[in-house]
Amino acid sequence: MPAPIVVDIASGPAVHGELPALLVEACSRAAGGGGCALGDPKRAGTPVRALAVVWLDGPDHRRLRVDVASVGAPEGTLSSREIEFREEDPLPDRYRTAGLLVAALASERAGAPAPPEPTGAAAAGIEPAAAAPPARPLGWFLAAGGLVGNGLDRGPAGAAGPARAGAWVMATALDRRSGFFGALSASYATALREPAPGLSVQWLALGGGGGIAAPITPLDALVRARVEAAADWVIASPGDPKKPEETGHGWTLGTRTAIDLVWPAEGSVALLGSAEAFVRIHQTDLRVHPKPEAALPKGGFTGMLGVQLRLR
Numbered sequence: 001m002p003a004p005i006v007v008d009i010a011s012g013p014a015v016h017g018e019l020p021a022l023l024v025e026a027c028s029r030a031a032g033g034g035g036c037a038l039g040d041p042k043r044a045g046t047p048v049r050a051l052a053v054v055w056l057d058g059p060d061h062r063r064l065r066v067d068v069a070s071v072g073a074p075e076g077t078l079s080s081r082e083i084e085f086r087e088e089d090p091l092p093d094r095y096r097t098a099g100l101l102v103a104a105l106a107s108e109r110a111g112a113p114a115p116p117e118p119t120g121a122a123a124a125g126i127e128p129a130a131a132a133p134p135a136r137p138l139g140w141f142l143a144a145g146g147l148v149g150n151g152l153d154r155g156p157a158g159a160a161g162p163a164r165a166g167a168w169v170m171a172t173a174l175d176r177r178s179g180f181f182g183a184l185s186a187s188y189a190t191a192l193r194e195p196a197p198g199l200s201v202q203w204l205a206l207g208g209g210g211g212i213a214a215p216i217t218p219l220d221a222l223v224r225a226r227v228e229a230a231a232d233w234v235i236a237s238p239g240d241p242k243k244p245e246e247t248g249h250g251w252t253l254g255t256r257t258a259i260d261l262v263w264p265a266e267g268s269v270a271l272l273g274s275a276e277a278f279v280r281i282h283q284t285d286l287r288v289h290p291k292p293e294a295a296l297p298k299g300g301f302t303g304m305l306g307v308q309l310r311l312r
Contacts, residue, residue, distance in 0.1 A: 002034035003047040003071075005106050007099075008177075009038070011139070011266055012056035014215050015176045019095045023054070026099030031106060036099065050106035054098050057266050060087060060220065064098055068105035079105045091217065138312075141172040143272050145306015151191050152201065153297045161297075164189040164203055168304055174213060182210040183226060198238055205232045207256060215265050222265035226258040230278065252283035254299075262308060274304040 005027060009015040020038060028035030034049055050070040057063055064083040081101055085094055147168050152161025166189025174181040184207070191201040209228030216223055236248040258276040279299045 003049040004034035005031055005036040005050045005052055005068075005102060006039040006048045007036055007052045007054060007102055009054050009056075011176060012054070012095075013061050013091060013217050013220060013265055016179075019091060019217070022092050023095040023099040023102075026096040027102045028099075030100050030103035036102065052102045052106065054102065056094060056098070060264070061085075061091070061094065061266060062087065062089075064094060064101070066098060066101045066105060068102060070106055079108060081105060139174045139176055140311040141174065141308050142169070142311055143172070143306050143308035144169045145272065145304060147187060147189060147302055147304045149189075149276070149302030150297050150300025151189075151203075152195055162191040162193045162195055162201075164201075165192055166190060166203070168306070172308075179213045180210065181213055181224065181226075182208075183228065184208045185228065195236075199236060200238075201234065201236045203232055203234050205230060207231075209256075220264045222262040224258075224260040224262065226256075226260055226274075228256045228258070230254050230256050232280075250283065252280045254278055254280035254282075256302075266310070268310045270308045270310070272304075272306050272308040274302075276302040276304065278302065 007024065007027065009020055009023070012019075014020060016038070024036050024038060031049075036052075048071055050068055052066060052068045055063075055065040057065075062085040064085065065080065066082075067078055067080045069078050083097065083101070085097075145168060146165070148163060148165045151164035166187060168185060168187035170183055170185040172181055172183045185205075186207075187203070187205045189203040189205075195201060207228040207230040209226060211224055211226035213222055213224040215221070230253070232252045232254075234250040234252070236250075256276050256278045258274050260272060260274045262270050262272050264270055277299070278301070280297070
């Protein structure tokens with residue numbers, strides 16, 4: 001049975017589903033033989049005709065790059081091509097073009113007559129690209145921004161407690177093929193008003209967890225469902241530095257469940273908005289001597305808005 005061309009979609013608005021299926025269909029029709037199949041180019045133990053990596057990135061996913069290495073080719077080098085699409089070229093046509101280009105490069109590397117390369121407006125601006133080793137479809141991101149959410153249930157004076165506001169930072173590693181990701185986060189916040197005269201409250205929070213991401217192709221956005229374990233350190237301190245004996249501490253352990261929205265999905269710089277719901281499983285009372293305790297809520301919500309940078 002002829003061996004297939006194994007294709008890895010390293011980046012793009014969709015790395016699995018209907019659009020990649022169009023790529024495989026176009027590639028298989030042009031390549032003949034064993035056709036084409038999605039998979040990991042570094043997998044071992046399975047006969048393959050060629051290994052290909054596809055990138056669709058840049059502004060609005062208009063830049064296509066294809067790297068192909070044919071197994072057993074005498075030269076043993078990598079063939080690469082880049083295409084710059086027009087803004088009006090639809091995403092399905094871009095994926096079909098990528099499939100045709102994979103088949104063309106694989107045929108060239110194997111010494112067989114190459115199927116026709118994509119023509120027309122979608123193929124305008126083809127340029128040879130420098131050969132590079134296939135990249136793993138693992139993306140690294142760093143994001144930071146501001147937050148606002150529930151603070152105290154009540155202040156030391158018994159009044160309704162204030163909300164909190166501050167800043168956060170989050171590091172994320174995303175497997176673009178499966179959509180699974182891991183995340184580490186840290187944040188600092190302070191009460192928006194004094195719960196008692198001369199008293200300020202601050203929160204330092206750490207979290208870690210993960211979830212799954214899925215593209216929203218019509219919006220060029222990425223939605224992520226995230227679950228984290230979280231620990232908060234809460235400090236209540238007097239505004240007067242001469243009264244350190246009145247400083248109080250408390251800590252909590254709990255979970256966060258969040259929905260993140262990233263736009264654009266594969267932008268090197270993107271907007272990130274998040275809505276979090278937190279539940280505190282265990283906590284200590286926040287006591288400020290000689291005043292009564294200030295209650296920390298058992299749960300609540302946090303809104304976050306910031307900027308995400310794609311590191312790789």
